[in-house]
Amino acid sequence: MKILVYFDEFQFINHAIAREKQLKNWHRQWKINLIVASNPNWENLWKPLDPETSSG
Known part of the structure; x- marks a missing residue:
C-alpha cells in the first residue's frame, strides 16, 4: 500500500x-x-486533500 506522507505546494510550476x-x-x-x-x-495526508472523503 502506498500513502502520501509529504507534499509541497507551489504557486508556479517551475x-x-x-x-x-x-x-x-x-x-x-x-x-x-x-x-x-x-x-x-x-x-x-491524502484523505484531507480528497474532497469525496473529507466531506461528511
Missing part, C-alpha cells in the same frame, strides 16, 4: 519542478528527516 529535482538528488535519510519534521507519525 518552482515545483525545481524542488522535485532538488529532492531527487537528496540521500534517503535526508528525505526521511524532511518527512519526520512535518509529519512525525507518518500519517496518510
